[in-house]
Amino acid sequence: MKTDLINAALLLTTLGLASWGALVPTASHHDAAAQVQTAARAVATAPLTELSDARGQIAPILDYTRIVSLNTVSDHVLLELVEPERLVGVTELTLSSHPDAWRFGNRVGVGRSDQLETILSLDPDLVLVSAYADEAFMARLREAHIQVFDLGQMRGVSTTLHSIEVLGTLLGTSGRADRVARRYRRQLAGLEAKVPTEQRPAGLYLTVYSDVLYGGTQGSSYGDMLHYGGVHDIAVDHGYKDWPQFTPEQLLTMDPSLIITQSGMGPVICGHSLLREVAACQKGGRVVEVASEYSSDPGLGLVEAAANVMQAVHPGQRAADLVPSASAPH
Numbered sequence: 120m121k122t123d124l125i126n127a128a129l130l131l132t133t134l135g136l137a138s139w140g141a142l143v144p145t146a147s148h149h150d151a152a153a154q155v156q157t158a159a160r161a162v163a164t165a166p167l168t169e170l171s172d173a174r175g176q177i178a179p180i181l182d183y184t185r186i187v188s189l190n191t192v193s194d195h196v197l198l199e200l201v202e203p204e205r206l207v208g209v210t211e212l213t214l215s216s217h218p219d220a221w222r223f224g225n226r227v228g229v230g231r232s233d234q235l236e237t238i239l240s241l242d243p244d245l246v247l248v249s250a251y252a253d254e255a256f257m258a259r260l261r262e263a264h265i266q267v268f269d270l271g272q273m274r275g276v277s278t279t280l281h282s283i284e285v286l287g288t289l290l291g292t293s294g295r296a297d298r299v300a301r302r303y304r305r306q307l308a309g310l311e312a313k314v315p316t317e318q319r320p321a322g323l324y325l326t327v328y329s330d331v332l333y334g335g336t337q338g339s340s341y342g343d344m345l346h347y348g349g350v351h352d353i354a355v356d357h358g359y360k361d362w363p364q365f366t367p368e369q370l371l372t373m374d375p376s377l378i379i380t381q382s383g384m385g386p387v388i389c390g391h392s393l394l395r396e397v398a399a400c401q402k403g404g405r406v407v408e409v410a411s412e413y414s415s416d417p418g419l420g421l422v423e424a425a426a427n428v429m430q431a432v433h434p435g436q437r438a439a440d441l442v443p444s445a446s447a448p449h
Contacts, residue, residue, distance in 0.1 A: 194217075244265065245266045345379060354373070
């Protein structure tokens with residue numbers, strides 16, 4: 120690896136200077152020490168020329184000019200990092216269902232890995248994917264001499280911040296990436312501070328697909344949505360993580376008095392022959408439906424998703440005050 124060779128050479132230089140400083144008389148011991156420190160700093164600050172993706176594949180750090188994003192998080196992050204004309208394609212999911220789809224104008228949407236010809240027709244020099252991308256699909260892109268970069272998992276705040284940093288490095292826009300990350304952290308911190316820990320009601324996230332009960336808790340964007348939305352996630356207290364598949368008996372054991380779900384799911388949950396007995400479906404309990412436009416976004420849209428939860432669960436919070444302005448000082 121080119122970068123490793125450069126760093127190894129610089130490290131050898133540092134070690135050589137250290138030995139020289141110890142063996143050769145100098146006018147000042149401090150002068151020799153300063154030379155060693157200077158060489159060490161050169162190792163630490165040597166500019167990167169390539170970057171490893173989530174699968175260990177190496178990509179050169181370049182001024183990529185035709186980027187296709189097949190990752191719903193990078194779709195939106197790229198709008199903040201590169202000039203508009205450099206982004207030539209994004210995920211079909213973003214264009215078809217995200218409330219901010221209008222920001223992408225007439226860009227081409229790609230929904231499936233079998234749309235290889237559509238991607239090739241865009242003549243990209245970089246294709247960004249996620250952990251779900253098929254290896255054979257990526258190999259075919261590489262055969263066409265297209266750089267493919269896997270950003271990895273899309274699990275919420277931590278992975279989004281990682282993606283912002285990696286994209287900033289890969290695209291040579293680290294300064295912009297730092298500003299995006301600071302704004303994202305500031306917005307989330309603003310939400311978190313709205314509801315003290317002792318005022319957070321206990322609840323969980325639940326939805327139903329084909330009679331299967333799914334949750335979203337610590338380790339997923341839904342867990343982050345609850346936390347920044349001012350809800351204490353009791354699924355964590357019971358040892359669940361990621362996207363658990365619940366049985367009715369497990370939900371009855373947790374007996375949540377608050378359930379956060381998607382629009383239209385309240386009657387489905389409380390109409391279930393067993394779930395109608397949970398505290399949330401009884402008098403004094405709450406099943407809060409939150410519009411799903413942002414709730415399925417594990418990236419920058421998580422701020423809006425959490426604000427929607429907070430407004431629904433804590434109606435005393437004014438919607439206009441929930442998300443700090445993007446124009447506030449960085």
